[in-house]
Amino acid sequence: MNPIPSAIFETQISQMQVMIEELVSIESPSTDKQSIDQLGDKMIEIISPLNPEITIDYQQIAGNNIVASWPDEQGNTTGGIVVLCHMDTVHPIGAINDNPIRINKGKMHGPGIIDMKSSLVQVVFALQILQKHNRWPNTPITLLLTSDEEIGSNSSRPLIKHFGKTANLVLCMEPALSQGELKTSRKGVMRFTITTKGKSAHAGAAHEEGINAIEEMAHQIICLQNLTNYETGTTINIGEIKGGSRPNVIPEECQIAVDVRIRNIVEANKITNIIDNLKSNVPGSKILITGGIERDPMPKTPEISAAFKQASQIAKNLGIMLKEGSTGGGSDANIIANYKVPILDGLGPLGDGAHTSKEHLLLNSVSNRTALLSGIISEWKI
Template sequence: MKNYLQSKEGEMLLLLERLVNIDSGSANKAGIDEVGGILKSEYEDLGFTVEVIKESNNGNNLLIQYEQSNNPEIIVVAHMDTVFKDGTASERPFTIKEGRAYGPGVIDMKASQVSLLYAVKALIANKRTGFENLRIVLNSDEEIGSPTSKDLIEQQATGKKYALIMEPARKDGSLVTARRGGGEYSLYVTGKAAHSGIEPQNGISAIEELAHKIIKLHTLTNHEEGITVNVGLIEGGESVNTVAPTAVGHIDIRINKAEQAAVLAKQIEDICSVSDIPGTTLRLEGGIDRPPLVKTDKTIQLLDIIKQVGTTIGIDITDTATGGASDASFTSVAGVPTIDGLGPIGGDAHTEKEYLEIPSFVERTELLASVIEKLSTKE
């Protein structure tokens, strides 16, 4: 398969360029659906059926499997959306420089989409097994917490033996076997406006109330237990000489263990249910909706298989834990042994410096194809 993939590297880069040069931020339904249409056509040409799960506001989600397959055992998840605003693709389109490819979403995770497709092509072209053992979910909204695809992924994961998640490998090539869970809240505060110079006594400051809540919420952080509560974005007020009538704080939550969620949610709700500044009103929205990816004994067994495959093809496989979230949480909570980071190697995701290490493109695609084949071989 290595020779086949090496001969296709140019094709892979051309497809990657095509995908990267399409704006497909999570709010850009048309762009995501354009990416999905390209991938749908590619898989259908290989004899796969593609079910389009239509969404009215978000991009459509795709369910893909070989038309002659029967009860596939492996679920593979890869997202089509990026974090970048419309116009980014034309501002800094796909480029190659000194062994790296650059562009919006190049590593997170359009290179992974190409890698997955060509892993399937390599298996078919080399008359190997495994491509018929895949249930592929291409989802449209991972970067905003997978609101339309979370239930779909959990449903599709039920009963599967393995889950392979196509987030990129870490910069050092490590796979991901543990991730923190979490969620987001927004706290809306309403006060009363007044001129801060003429009649400040008639005002009730929503910003002052929010400040009290920020301090209290941040005390819930416990680094030893892996709990982080961070009010990372605030808005409020109308002018510098007006007592602020409104304010809002957006809160990021991270947890290490599933059982921490209910306790932490109760603490947050308690803090945000009582005003510190008389006369203000509070409204809390959101929740902790992404469970952690936990490294279980079954995860370790799956990792050992991947390490063996890596050794066979000359790749030293390591693994790591990360604080970032991904759809691996949803396959993990469904009870399926899950490995993440099976895409190519790159870094600086979500920034203008985002890159793919081009030498890893073929290498990690071969690894993915070989892992799929190994997991599908009956012993």
């Protein structure tokens, strides 16, 4: 049977825009539990008419995670199709003042609109239309609405692993690549905090008594930056630095935050070993290192290749030529990559400017991407 055509979803675009605006208006930065829980309550209200079994994974610090599940006709709730969405964004409360919700030249703007408020709406309408047209598949469907993807998924990681490792198919609703490509591989993410310790002293009266922690860190930064290797795909970014108190005081401490991206576990282990064994250069200084791998790499496995091939055929039946690509960014799909399950990542709509004040959604991509999502859910052959 052919998937439900894009034209059906095109008739829903006005309603989808209204819902997107409603969700974007509920600003939900990762570290604001109250705001994320407000969005979670709204999502429960929206999906409840679809009659899922809803479980709330209550959290003390992070926002609550939500599990919505639809058993198959035999009552099974595990396996089947797992849909990964996150409700948090990188944008602080008030970002909507810098990037207000508006439509201009086919672009709908707003903080978090492409990453990933519009994807939440996609999922809702895909499931609504499947129910309305009696095309709901006889397979368990689990929708995970998580609260902390943008800060490492610490609270939601156990849920993602629990449901993802037994899935027959995992659909990750991150936005598409620039030409609509699905993401069939992702780099892994490592994070380190490196602190250098010295000895404070008066910069004029007792300069020789001081041990400059910033000087030591300068040596370490050059060493770390030299680990970037575009041929192997390894990149190092020193994204934060803090140290010292005043120009006339030799700094006792300096600290940096390091982001590392790698294509495979072998490279991850190599870089970790180098960082863990950094040596001090300035006599008397010390180095403290914490951190490690945050998200495993998601290589293009045979399971992912087979999933993309089947998705491409479904897309072809919708008149869509589906392409694939790779990205250096991590997602919740990385968390389950080691389980060798079929994963389709990047099923969200097209847009640009994610994580910036220029974030926007391309409205003409919404109906096609929702039709594709709907078709994958209804037509998937296990």
